[in-house]
Amino acid sequence: MFAKSLIALLSTLALVTAVPNPVPPPAQQERRGVLPTSWHHPRDHPVAALFRRGPEDLPAVGSDAWRAKFANLGQNPEANIPQAWLDALHRAQAANLIPNIPLATSPDGGSTAVYPPGVNGGQEPICSSQFQCRHTDDIWDAPSGMIGLSVDDGPVSFPDASPRLYDFLRTHNQKVTHFMIGANILNAPTMFMRAFEELGDDIGVHTWTHRHMSLLSNEQLVAELGWTLQIIYDSTEGRVARYWRPPYGDCDNRVRAIAKHVFGLTTVIWNQDSRDWTMAANPPGTTLARIQSDFANWLSGPRTPGLVILEHEITADDVTAFINMYPLIAAASSSGQPWTAVSVAQLFDGHVEGATLNGTAVGWYQNAKDNEGDVDQEMDVAGGSPTTSSSAGHSNSTTSTRTGTATATATSTSSHSTSDAHKTFTLGGVAVGALVLITSALAL
Numbered sequence: 001m002f003a004k005s006l007i008a009l010l011s012t013l014a015l016v017t018a019v020p021n022p023v024p025p026p027a028q029q030e031r032r033g034v035l036p037t038s039w040h041h042p043r044d045h046p047v048a049a050l051f052r053r054g055p056e057d058l059p060a061v062g063s064d065a066w067r068a069k070f071a072n073l074g075q076n077p078e079a080n081i082p083q084a085w086l087d088a089l090h091r092a093q094a095a096n097l098i099p100n101i102p103l104a105t106s107p108d109g110g111s112t113a114v115y116p117p118g119v120n121g122g123q124e125p126i127c128s129s130q131f132q133c134r135h136t137d138d139i140w141d142a143p144s145g146m147i148g149l150s151v152d153d154g155p156v157s158f159p160d161a162s163p164r165l166y167d168f169l170r171t172h173n174q175k176v177t178h179f180m181i182g183a184n185i186l187n188a189p190t191m192f193m194r195a196f197e198e199l200g201d202d203i204g205v206h207t208w209t210h211r212h213m214s215l216l217s218n219e220q221l222v223a224e225l226g227w228t229l230q231i232i233y234d235s236t237e238g239r240v241a242r243y244w245r246p247p248y249g250d251c252d253n254r255v256r257a258i259a260k261h262v263f264g265l266t267t268v269i270w271n272q273d274s275r276d277w278t279m280a281a282n283p284p285g286t287t288l289a290r291i292q293s294d295f296a297n298w299l300s301g302p303r304t305p306g307l308v309i310l311e312h313e314i315t316a317d318d319v320t321a322f323i324n325m326y327p328l329i330a331a332a333s334s335s336g337q338p339w340t341a342v343s344v345a346q347l348f349d350g351h352v353e354g355a356t357l358n359g360t361a362v363g364w365y366q367n368a369k370d371n372e373g374d375v376d377q378e379m380d381v382a383g384g385s386p387t388t389s390s391s392a393g394h395s396n397s398t399t400s401t402r403t404g405t406a407t408a409t410a411t412s413t414s415s416h417s418t419s420d421a422h423k424t425f426t427l428g429g430v431a432v433g434a435l436v437l438i439t440s441a442l443a444l
């Protein structure tokens with residue numbers, strides 16, 4: 001049973017700040033024809049260079065040499081931060097790109113996070129996605145009529161979880177985005193390669209240890225994002241991930257700015273939550289039947305905006321929920337509600353009409369169109385121009401029930417599902433958040 005193999009269960013929480021509006025990508029972006037049209041990020045400093053460590057001849061994924069670079073990180077990636085990453089952080093700070101806002105704290109030791117009294121997480125300068133503050137840099141919605149499929153927290157080797165999902169995806173030739181935990185990649189390299197190579201799925205960042213980002217220092221954030229980017233880079237022939245999803249949807253303006261200006265990452269939240277992660281709670285927050293019903297309702301609802309749905313791949317029930325849901329997409333389409341189900345990265349790569357990110361078709365990675373195309377070794381994306389650091393573009397969801405609250409408590413439930421999930425940190429007194437499975441027993 002899954003629970004028996006769970007060695008580490010990490011949970012935490014977080015909140016947000018204000019970041020500069022994105023600069024429209026210059027037209028010159030097309031380099032060597034690698035990308036469909038142009039780059040999304042400004043090219044002010046070389047993020048790819050942050051991950052080069054010696055020869056580009058990278059060790060085989062899963063080999064001792066591959067493991068060696070990450071073996072000592074454990075649950076404390078900040079113990080070892082390459083100077084180049086810190087330098088990039090310091091440059092961003094010097095350019096006033098990283099807001100100096102309060103960190104959230106966790107009075108109960110990790111399952112909840114709160115901002116200091118008088119600080120409203122739903123407003124500037126915090127703009128926490130957990131408070132439904134939608135920064136314009138973030139992705140919450142899909143283009144009309146499209147479903148962006150993603151699964152979080154993998155990869156794991158537990159046979160009924162990632163492996164069963166991957167078999168299903170291969171059978172149905174369906175791509176999804178995997179927001180992966182760095183430590184889980186280290187523990188399950190074979191499953192990583194199945195996702196990347198066999199399925200051809202795009203890989204996004206879900207941090208190294210799956211903590212609540214709003215609680216962490218700037219340096220800790222650099223370590224959480226940097227090491228996950230590094231292991232993805234090392235395992236994909238040098239691809240730099242474009243997208244990241246904050247654990248628990250916990251992102252504020254400071255977190256968002258570090259992701260963007262140090263590493264060139266775009267933050268992806270969601271607009272519907274399957275709440276699959278609550279099935280393991282006692283009592284369960286949802287059931288397989290309820291998830292099925294929720295999906296049916298979403299698919300019969302408005303096609304605008306399109307759907308970005310939070311799902312996971314770390315338990316048997318997660319995967320069962322996905323497998324049960326999947327036929328509903330075709331059923332809805334054949335009954336007059338056409339949906340195009342793609343990975344999150346495919347929502348914006350231009351392969352379907354209207355699939356763009358702010359009007360620009362972008363590759364799955366910052367330096368590559370997809371898993372098979374060339375990797376641009378000379379790219380230099382990320383790092384916003386200092387002239388763009390002024391205001392934060394955001395809006396609060398009209399469905400938010402949190403605005404005006406300074407505390408991200410767990411049991412608060414939004415009538416709207418957009419982030420209802422991972423901002424809930426306790427249920428029935430039990431910390432539930434997304435599970436981080438770090439188990440040597442399951443490691444390949």
Ligand SMILES: [Zn+2]
Pocket residue numbers: 152153206210247248434435
């Ligand atoms: Zn997660």
